[in-house]
Amino acid sequence: MKKIVVCYVVLILPFWIYLANWGASAYRGAAYNLGRAVFWPGVLWPALGQMVGGVIVIGLLLYATLFMRTRR
Numbered sequence: 001m002k003k004i005v006v007c008y009v010v011l012i013l014p015f016w017i018y019l020a021n022w023g024a025s026a027y028r029g030a031a032y033n034l035g036r037a038v039f040w041p042g043v044l045w046p047a048l049g050q051m052v053g054g055v056i057v058i059g060l061l062l063y064a065t066l067f068m069r070t071r072r
Contacts, residue, residue: 015040 016037020030042049 012037012040019043 016030016034019033019036020026023033023036025033025036036043039049042052
């Protein structure tokens, strides 16, 4: 697992440099471009980003339904 995280971070750094200097949103700040670089698969393939977003929304709904109970 540690190797996967290290590889992912190694991929983030050049993508961040590219976005911050030559990307379409280079005029924005470094933090904005770092955020886009962290989620680089969603930036490169927008359909993947929408799919991940859908999974997150469904996961939050399931969590709210199953684990959050009102106290009486």
